[in-house]
Amino acid sequence: MWILDQVTSVQETPTPTQPRPPVTVLRAVNGIVAAGLTVGVGQLVAAVFDRAAAPLFAVGSAVIDLTPKPVRESAISTFGTGDKTALLVGMGVIVALLAVLAGVLETSRRRWGSALFAAFGALGVAAAVTRPAAGVWWFLPTVLGVAAGITFLRVMAVRLDSPATGETDSGDAEQGPDRRAFLLGASGGGAAAVVTGVAGSALDHFFNDVSRDRSAFSVPRAVNTIDQSADDDGGATPFVTDNSDFYRIDTALQPPQLTSGAWSLRIHGMVDREVRIDMASLRRMPAIEKMVTLTCVSNEVGGDLIGNATWTGYRLRDLLAMAGPSDDADMVLSTSSDGFTAGTPIEALTDDRDSLLAVAMNGTPLPIEHGYPARMVVPGLYGYVSATKWVVSLEVTRFDRAKAYWSTRGWSEKGPIKTSSRIDVPRDSATVNAGRVAVGGVAWAQPRGINAVQVQVDDGPWQSARLLAPDNIDTWRLWSWDWDATSGDHTLTVRAIDGEGRQQSAVVSRPDPDGSTGLHTIDVSVS
Numbered sequence: 001m002w003i004l005d006q007v008t009s010v011q012e013t014p015t016p017t018q019p020r021p022p023v024t025v026l027r028a029v030n031g032i033v034a035a036g037l038t039v040g041v042g043q044l045v046a047a048v049f050d051r052a053a054a055p056l057f058a059v060g061s062a063v064i065d066l067t068p069k070p071v072r073e074s075a076i077s078t079f080g081t082g083d084k085t086a087l088l089v090g091m092g093v094i095v096a097l098l099a100v101l102a103g104v105l106e107t108s109r110r111r112w113g114s115a116l117f118a119a120f121g122a123l124g125v126a127a128a129v130t131r132p133a134a135g136v137w138w139f140l141p142t143v144l145g146v147a148a149g150i151t152f153l154r155v156m157a158v159r160l161d162s163p164a165t166g167e168t169d170s171g172d173a174e175q176g177p178d179r180r181a182f183l184l185g186a187s188g189g190g191a192a193a194v195v196t197g198v199a200g201s202a203l204d205h206f207f208n209d210v211s212r213d214r215s216a217f218s219v220p221r222a223v224n225t226i227d228q229s230a231d232d233d234g235g236a237t238p239f240v241t242d243n244s245d246f247y248r249i250d251t252a253l254q255p256p257q258l259t260s261g262a263w264s265l266r267i268h269g270m271v272d273r274e275v276r277i278d279m280a281s282l283r284r285m286p287a288i289e290k291m292v293t294l295t296c297v298s299n300e301v302g303g304d305l306i307g308n309a310t311w312t313g314y315r316l317r318d319l320l321a322m323a324g325p326s327d328d329a330d331m332v333l334s335t336s337s338d339g340f341t342a343g344t345p346i347e348a349l350t351d352d353r354d355s356l357l358a359v360a361m362n363g364t365p366l367p368i369e370h371g372y373p374a375r376m377v378v379p380g381l382y383g384y385v386s387a388t389k390w391v392v393s394l395e396v397t398r399f400d401r402a403k404a405y406w407s408t409r410g411w412s413e414k415g416p417i418k419t420s421s422r423i424d425v426p427r428d429s430a431t432v433n434a435g436r437v438a439v440g441g442v443a444w445a446q447p448r449g450i451n452a453v454q455v456q457v458d459d460g461p462w463q464s465a466r467l468l469a470p471d472n473i474d475t476w477r478l479w480s481w482d483w484d485a486t487s488g489d490h491t492l493t494v495r496a497i498d499g500e501g502r503q504q505s506a507v508v509s510r511p512d513p514d515g516s517t518g519l520h521t522i523d524v525s526v527s
Ligand SMILES: Nc1nc2c(c(=O)[nH]1)N[C@H]1C(S)=C(S)[C@@H](COP(=O)(O)O)O[C@H]1N2
Pocket: 246, 247, 248, 249, 250, 251, 252, 294, 295, 296, 297, 336, 337, 340, 369, 370, 371, 382, 383, 384, 386, 387, 388, 389, 390
């Protein structure tokens, strides 16, 4: 009878013009909108302090710092320099799934969704306040964001569980929630999420974006001039890498925004006197220009985490001398404004290789993602132990006292660059016509330089490639070789001999802990 009543009452309900979404879907929507509001309010509040204090940003940065080495390596080899986009997309998906879960769980009687929000809020707060650069207020964006999210989630959950008003006389429970009121609230919440998010990024742009500062930055004139002319003839790869093509590797989810006026470099630790140098005093010193090829320790054999540029900057030797480093010191721990650190042997910064505090790259102010307004450039060492971008502090110390970012994550303390070489043309798996085929690529062994490059076809003899100008010990060297290709499938292998006469290692080893080895080979079909 009771069931019959139900059926009857449902049948008596006027058929809606559109199919109505089940309540569970509405609950899921509630969770999504509440999460959007959390993120939006978090962005907005963070814009006032620091974008890095925003909940998603803080959690993403913490994830980067806590990522185990094998995962990081596979992320870099899968996504390359798109690893951050991949992380953001992945986080977005996870947040959306959690939001749906929280929405479905939250009812007027059960506050499980709110609890989930609070738990992840606590995680966000923990991530924000433990960031190396965190200020005392960095908990606020997450707390206010989560408060907004939970309030919304709660109000809407209660609304979903109360019957539609105005139809209280009969069968109200079967009417379900007032969907119109819910959708109104959800659109309002969604709009608020978008408005706070957009306002947050606009404010962040207004307060924190340094592109205008960068455009106004004039590149200092160097006291020396270098010969920029490169013999690109037969070169498969440009000798100088365009800034826009230069590989980017760092732990920053978004590059730090540091104006040249706000920037200063503190030199401290085992020194006679601590010094702080701002941009104005830096610019009174003589600037020099130098071509240096940067190389990432994560580069696989044949990989492209390497680039060559002309850097303009100031000798780190002179800057360190102002502070008077102690003879007992053997390391300089450089710190970036976002807390990244690198530990560099002090002699690499004080010997005659002219390590730089660079402010310009290929004649333009440093691109923001390459360290604006100042970074280190040290010939001969992998980037992770030397090339600190957005550098703000140099602590003169010892390897037995201080540990740098990657040295605490399973990478070697020291990172001299290993001799390596790469074939750029033909491409791997290419098909070429029989006859004369131009083979070419790059070889590097900074700061020893390259003496020779040799190419092998299948198991044949090693044959000398032509080395192109210029011949710098701190940059890569372009090479080319004319191949008289015969039809069939062939394998080409390249190897380099460094400036000290040592052959590149053919032993295959992974990038960690101190750089990959092995010879680059490509397969070519000749028709
Ligand atoms: N602040 C900061 N500087 C950094 C890093 C970083 O994660 N943060 N990564 C280093 C690494 S591992 C490399 S290989 C070089 C890459 O410099 P690029 O991005 O300008 O090519 O920067 C180095 N400097």
